[in-house]
Amino acid sequence: xxxxxxxxxxxxxxxxxxxxxxxxxxxxxxxxxxxxxxxxxxxxxxxxxxxxxxxxxxxxxxxxxxxxxxxxxxxxxxxxxxxxxxxxxxxxxxxxxxxxxxxxxxxxxxxxxxxxxxxxxxxxxxxxxxxxxxxxxxxxxxxxxxxxxxxxxxxxxxxxxxxxxxxxxxxxxxxxxxxxxxxxxxxxxxxxxxxxxxxxxxxxxxxxxxxxxxxxxxxxxxxxxxxxxxxxxxxxxxxxxxxxxxxxxxxxxxxxxxxxxxxxxxxxxxxxxxxxxxxxxxxxxxxxxxxxxxxxxxxxxxxxxxxxxxxxxxxxxxxxxxxxxxxxxxxxxxxxxxxxxxxxxxxxxxxxxxxxxxxxxxxxxxxx
Ligand SMILES: Cc1cc2nc3c(=O)[nH]c(=O)nc-3n(C[C@H](O)[C@H](O)[C@H](O)COP(=O)(O)O)c2cc1C
Numbered sequence: 123x124x125x126x127x128x129x130x131x132x133x134x135x136x137x138x139x140x141x142x143x144x145x146x147x148x149x150x151x152x153x154x155x156x157x158x159x160x161x162x163x164x165x166x167x168x169x170x171x172x173x174x175x176x177x178x179x180x181x182x183x184x185x186x187x188x189x190x191x192x193x194x195x196x197x198x199x200x201x202x203x204x205x206x207x208x209x210x211x212x213x214x215x216x217x218x219x220x221x222x223x224x225x226x227x228x229x230x231x232x233x234x235x236x237x238x239x240x241x242x243x244x245x246x247x248x249x250x251x252x253x254x255x256x257x258x259x260x261x262x263x264x265x266x267x268x269x270x271x272x273x274x275x276x277x278x279x280x281x282x283x284x285x286x287x288x289x290x291x292x293x294x295x296x297x298x299x300x301x302x303x304x305x306x307x308x309x310x311x312x313x314x315x316x317x318x319x320x321x322x323x324x325x326x327x328x329x330x331x332x333x334x335x336x337x338x339x340x341x342x343x344x345x346x347x348x349x350x351x352x353x354x355x356x357x358x359x360x361x362x363x364x365x366x367x368x369x370x371x372x373x374x375x376x377x378x379x380x381x382x383x384x385x386x387x388x389x390x391x392x393x394x395x396x397x398x399x400x401x402x403x404x405x406x407x408x409x410x411x412x413x414x415x416x417x418x419x420x421x422x423x424x425x426x427x428x429x430x431x432x433x434x435x436x437x438x439x440x441x442x443x444x445x446x447x448x449x450x451x452x453x454x455x456x457x458x459x460x461x462x463x464x465x466x467x468x469x470x471x472x473x474x475x476x477x478x479x480x481x482x483x484x485x486x487x488x489x490x
Contacts, residue, residue: 123158123320123343123344124320125159125189125216125258125260125287125288125320126216126257126258126287126288127258128189128215128216128258130158130159130189130344131158132156132157132158132358132362132365133158133322133337133343133344133345133365134156134157134158134159134333134344134345134346134347134358134361134362135157135158135159135160135161135290135322135324135344135345135346135347136148136151136157136159136160136161136346136347136348136351136358137161137290137292137324137346137347137348137351138161138162138163138164138193138218138220138262138348139163139348139349139351139352140163140164141163141405142163142352142405142406143160143161143162143163144162144163144179144180144182144393145182145183145184145187145389145393146386146389146390146392146393147351147386147406148160148187148190149184149186149187149389150355150382150385150386150389151351151355151358152186152187153186153385154355154356154358154359154382155358155359155362156356156357156358156359156360156361156362156363157358157359158189158344158358158362159189159190159191159344160187160189160190160191161190161191161192161193161218161262162180162181162183162190162191162192162193163180163193164193164194164195164220165177165180165181165192165193165194165195165205166194166195166196167194167195167196167198167201167202167204167205168196168198168201168205170194170205170208170209171201171204171205171208181209181212181214182393183212183213183214188215189215189216190214190215190216191214191215191216191217191218191260192209192212192214192216192217192218193217193218193219193220193262194206194209194217194218194219194220195219195220197247199246199247199250199251200250202219202247202250202251203247203250203251203254204254206251206254206255206259207254207255209255209257210255210256210257214257215257215258216257216258216259216260216287217251217255217257217258217259217260218259218260218261218262218290219248219251219259219260219261219262220262221244221261221262221263221277241276241277241280244277244280244281245280245281245283245284248261248281248284248285248286249284249285252284252285252286258287258288259285259286259287260286260287260288260289260290261277261278261281261286261288261289261290262289262290262291262292263277263278263289263290263291263292264291264292264294264295264296265291265292265293265294265295265305265308265309265312266295266296267295267296267297268295268296268297268298269295269297271295272295272308272311274291274308274311274312274315275311275312275314275315276315278291278312278315278316278321279315279316282316282317282318282319286319287319288319288320288321288322289312289316289319289320289321289322290321290322290324290346291308291309291312291321291322291323291324292304292324292325293305293306293308293309293323293324293325293340294308294325300482303326304324304325304326304336306323306335306336306339306340307340309321309323309325309336309340309342310339310340310341310342313340313341313342314341320342320343320344321340321342321343322342322343322344322345322346323336323337323340323342323344323345323346324345324346324347324348326350326480327345327346327347327350327357327465328347328349328350328353328354328357328463328465328480329350329357329361329463329464329465330357330360330361330363330364330365330370331364331370331465332350332465333345333347333361333364333365334361334364334365335465337365345361347361349480349481349482350480352406352409353409353412353413353463353480354373354413354463355382355386356373356374360373373413373462373463375451375452375453376414376415376448376452376453376454377451377452377453379410379413379414380437380441382410383407383410383437384437386403386406386410387399387400387403387406387407387430387433390402390403390406391430396429396430397428397429400427400428400429400430400432400433401427401428403427403433404424404425404426404427405425407420407421407424407425408421408424408425411424412460413460414460415447415454415458415459415460416444416447416458417440419439419440419443420436420437420439420440420443423436423439423440424436
């Protein structure tokens with residue numbers, strides 16, 4: 123698929139996940155393959171202009187980390203424009219604008235993004251950003267505030283008119299938070315509202331089949347995956363293969379999961395320093411462990427690490443504990459293996475609480 127001037131290697135995108143989709147994670151996922159495009163965590167436009175150290179860390183990138191969009195957040199037109207220009211001068215391929223709730227009442231109580239309440243004002247702000255840069259500008263939104271205010275189609279139509287290069291839409295309303303299932307009909311209505319630009323669907327994709335289902339049901343051009351990439355960093359590669367060939371490749375085995383876990387950890391240490399990196403990795407490793415099979419002791423231990431030695435010791439202890447359940451390749455014998463991931467649309471009767479539902483990581487997620 124194309125996005126603005128770029129021909130992408132796949133139509134699979136990494137959704138921004140504040141606190142997770144940092145350079146180490148993006149490089150790890152890109153190395154595995156199948157990922158066509160990634161976006162940074164949300165970055166405050168003003169903080170970036172002030173060269174705040176945290177903001178600069180969020181936009182840190184590398185030659186392997188391409189194509190990359192920087193996601194900006196803000197409501198002051200001049201700041202958004204100048205921050206967009208700054209991102210372009212730093213080498214970003216694109217700017218993504220985080221558009222929270224588009225309804226006035228959210229802003230009145232101080233939440234959401236004021237820029238979304240007035241279509242005209244938003245259009246003017248986005249127009250100004252677009253005219254300040256040569257790289258494409260995209261927008262990421264939810265379906266609207268609640269079921270009575272599904273404003274995404276209107277907003278998408280207006281933004282296309284202003285020159286936005288693509289729309290990312292998470293198929294839930296803000297009122298929904300992360301509950302229920304993603305609304306594919308809602309995404310389809312955004313696809314129907316724009317004329318030429320790609321719409322990238324997002325929400326609840328944890329398997330290759332779920333990605334295909336979203337593409338088929340909504341007509342979206344690409345699929346963006348967030349939490350599914352924590353569970354299964356191989357999801358982009360497996361999904362890309364499935365979409366191209368119809369063939370479902372097996373999930374990676376334990377040895378491969380541990381290899382990639384280490385790569386991810388090494389990058390954390392290189393990027394954040396040993397102690398800080400190890401501490402931050404406490405919230406990453408348990409996601410890998412979810413697909414290890416029995417791993418209670420590892421999960422308990424890994425959330426206490428403060429150094430590389432701690433990491434290695436936790437892993438070594440776990441490998442030793444696990445060995446009796448494994449075959450000669452180091453893989454769990456069949457009766458101990460975790461159940462395969464099931465796409466939520468294929469498990470209609472689990473009430474959203476079964477193995478197909480995706481937990482929401484800790485953090486200020488109510489604002490997404
Ligand atoms: C921990 C967390 C952090 C998030 N951070 C961002 C963010 O910085 N910017 C954004 O636009 N969306 C953010 N989101 C929303 C995701 O990009 C995505 O739209 C949502 O998780 C649904 O996709 P998924 O079901 O594939 O995870 C975040 C979600 C989570 C769970």
